[in-house]
Amino acid sequence: MRKPRWYPKGLPEAKPALTPENAEAKRRPSRSRLHLRPRKDHTLAELLKLAEGLEWYGLLVTAQKEFAAQVILERYGLATYVPCRHEWRRRSKYSKAKEVKTYAVAPRYIFAGFKPGTPLWFDLFNLPLIHAAVGINGTPKPVPTVAMAQLLRKTGGGLSAPDAHRFMKTHHEFAAGDEVEVTGGPFSGWKVPVKEINGGTATVIVQLFGGAVETLDLPLELLEAAE
The missing domain is CATH 2.30.30.30 (SH3 type barrels.)
Known part of the structure; x- marks a missing residue:
């Protein structure tokens, strides 16, 4: 016979009933989020449309943590983009069979999109895995709009290795x-x-x-x- 479950501080509070109003509020994010990690289901037109109207900066992150840093920035409410390449690699050192694995094209670098204006660098550099912003003489410089569009056109679907x-x-x-x-x-x-x-x-x-x-x-x- 199972022992009864005791609650020393009383019974837990009942959760409010799910209604259309609070369900919509639960689905709606508290911040504007835009996650541009390239996937095969993203078309080039979709990537270009999502990226327009933002100022993009290159950020230096911890080695081999590009995708983890991307998730952290996305939770902070920023648009992010990591150019990827898809390579055939062994599943493990014990298996000869290969599968497609995804890597960052430029190790240690990712791109973050900000609304026009000066980003809050102090707050940004306090986030885990974020070390610096690409710039000139210590001053962060945005990536030119034309250059960012060219990068998206070239790597938007990921660079895939031949079969x-x-x-x-x-x-x-x-x-x-x-x-x-x-x-x-x-x-x-x-x-x-x-x-x-x-x-x-x-x-x-x-x-x-x-x-x-x-x-x-x-x-x-x-x-x-x-x-």
Whole structure:
């Protein structure tokens, strides 16, 4: 038999009934929030529309904490933007399978949008993970509107690595036209140029003894970018 639940200071107060009025107030944020972490469901037009009318500054944050700093600034009521790249990385050191992971394009830097006027830098720098603002001679300078629009157009949907990278050795990826080194099989140690990449294989050009030139299809996992 379960023991009764005791409340030393009396029974807890009953919560007010949920009505359309207080439900709407609960949904409505207390501050104007705008979170511009790029996602695949954000179109370029939506990003440009959300970002217009604001003064954007580059902020220096703690290394590898760009997205955490973004959440803190968003809770403070600021618009934020972190240019991202999507890379194929192993799920763990125990697994060879890869999945797409998101990283900041410019490590340690994020962008914050303010309403026109002088931002409250003292309050901003008291927030966790925020260290400084990008500027000249110690004075923060806003990013030109044209430059910010160009950045959004270039990175608004995130920079995605080719699907073929999922089969390549991490940090040794390559593209058609690059020279690669064969790491396994009868041609191990050879350095050959890549003609094209199809799915999980690459067509390479091999110069055999006697000057004969042949093309071979090799698995991507047996190739890595030559140093």
